[in-house]
Amino acid sequence: MKKIIILFLAITFIILSSCTDAEQGKYTNFGNSFKVEMYSGGQLVRSWTSTGKVSSEDGSDGYFFKDAATGKLVEISGDVVITNID
Secondary structure, three states: OHHHHHHHHHHHHHHHHOOOHHHHHHHHOOOOOEEEEEEEOOEEEEEEEEOOOOEOOOOOOEEEEEEOOOOOEEEEEOEEEEEEOO
Protein backbone atom coordinates (compact mmCIF):
# COMPACT_ATOMS: atom_id res chain seq x y z
CA MET A 1 0.00 0.00 0.00
CA LYS A 2 2.84 2.36 0.87
CA LYS A 3 4.41 1.77 -2.57
CA ILE A 4 1.14 2.68 -4.29
CA ILE A 5 0.90 5.97 -2.37
CA ILE A 6 4.50 6.85 -3.18
CA LEU A 7 3.93 6.00 -6.87
CA PHE A 8 0.77 8.14 -6.94
CA LEU A 9 2.57 11.08 -5.33
CA ALA A 10 5.50 10.74 -7.76
CA ILE A 11 3.18 10.71 -10.79
CA THR A 12 1.25 13.71 -9.45
CA PHE A 13 4.49 15.61 -8.88
CA ILE A 14 5.70 14.84 -12.41
CA ILE A 15 2.42 15.95 -13.98
CA LEU A 16 2.21 19.17 -11.97
CA SER A 17 5.86 20.06 -12.49
CA SER A 18 5.39 19.82 -16.26
CA CYS A 19 2.48 22.30 -16.19
CA THR A 20 2.79 26.07 -16.35
CA ASP A 21 1.85 28.12 -13.28
CA ALA A 22 -1.50 28.95 -14.88
CA GLU A 23 -2.25 25.29 -15.58
CA GLN A 24 -1.34 24.32 -12.03
CA GLY A 25 -3.63 27.04 -10.69
CA LYS A 26 -6.43 25.78 -12.87
CA TYR A 27 -6.24 22.33 -11.28
CA THR A 28 -5.62 23.38 -7.68
CA ASN A 29 -8.36 26.02 -7.24
CA PHE A 30 -11.34 23.69 -6.89
CA GLY A 31 -13.48 24.79 -3.97
CA ASN A 32 -12.01 28.29 -3.88
CA SER A 33 -14.27 31.32 -4.20
CA PHE A 34 -13.89 33.74 -7.08
CA LYS A 35 -14.92 37.35 -7.67
CA VAL A 36 -16.63 37.59 -11.06
CA GLU A 37 -17.03 41.04 -12.61
CA MET A 38 -18.89 41.80 -15.83
CA TYR A 39 -18.09 44.97 -17.77
CA SER A 40 -19.86 46.83 -20.57
CA GLY A 41 -18.20 49.77 -22.30
CA GLY A 42 -15.41 49.64 -19.74
CA GLN A 43 -17.86 50.14 -16.86
CA LEU A 44 -18.57 47.56 -14.16
CA VAL A 45 -22.22 46.54 -14.56
CA ARG A 46 -22.47 43.48 -12.31
CA SER A 47 -20.38 41.62 -9.72
CA TRP A 48 -20.76 38.23 -8.02
CA THR A 49 -18.88 35.95 -5.66
CA SER A 50 -18.89 32.28 -6.61
CA THR A 51 -19.26 29.41 -4.16
CA GLY A 52 -16.51 27.53 -6.00
CA LYS A 53 -14.85 27.12 -9.37
CA VAL A 54 -15.97 29.25 -12.32
CA SER A 55 -16.26 27.00 -15.36
CA SER A 56 -16.46 27.33 -19.12
CA GLU A 57 -17.85 24.78 -21.55
CA ASP A 58 -15.93 23.68 -24.63
CA GLY A 59 -16.95 25.72 -27.66
CA SER A 60 -18.53 28.43 -25.50
CA ASP A 61 -17.47 32.02 -24.88
CA GLY A 62 -19.33 32.12 -21.57
CA TYR A 63 -18.84 31.08 -17.97
CA PHE A 64 -21.04 29.53 -15.31
CA PHE A 65 -20.86 29.33 -11.54
CA LYS A 66 -23.01 29.19 -8.43
CA ASP A 67 -23.61 32.61 -6.85
CA ALA A 68 -22.72 32.70 -3.13
CA ALA A 69 -25.39 35.31 -2.32
CA THR A 70 -28.37 33.56 -3.93
CA GLY A 71 -27.22 29.96 -4.35
CA LYS A 72 -28.39 30.13 -7.96
CA LEU A 73 -26.57 29.15 -11.14
CA VAL A 74 -25.29 32.17 -13.08
CA GLU A 75 -24.34 31.96 -16.77
CA ILE A 76 -22.60 34.95 -18.35
CA SER A 77 -20.55 35.96 -21.38
CA GLY A 78 -18.90 39.15 -22.57
CA ASP A 79 -16.19 41.22 -20.91
CA VAL A 80 -15.59 39.29 -17.71
CA VAL A 81 -12.82 39.46 -15.10
CA ILE A 82 -12.46 36.45 -12.78
CA THR A 83 -10.27 36.75 -9.69
CA ASN A 84 -9.46 34.07 -7.11
CA ILE A 85 -10.25 35.49 -3.65
CA ASP A 86 -9.20 32.54 -1.46
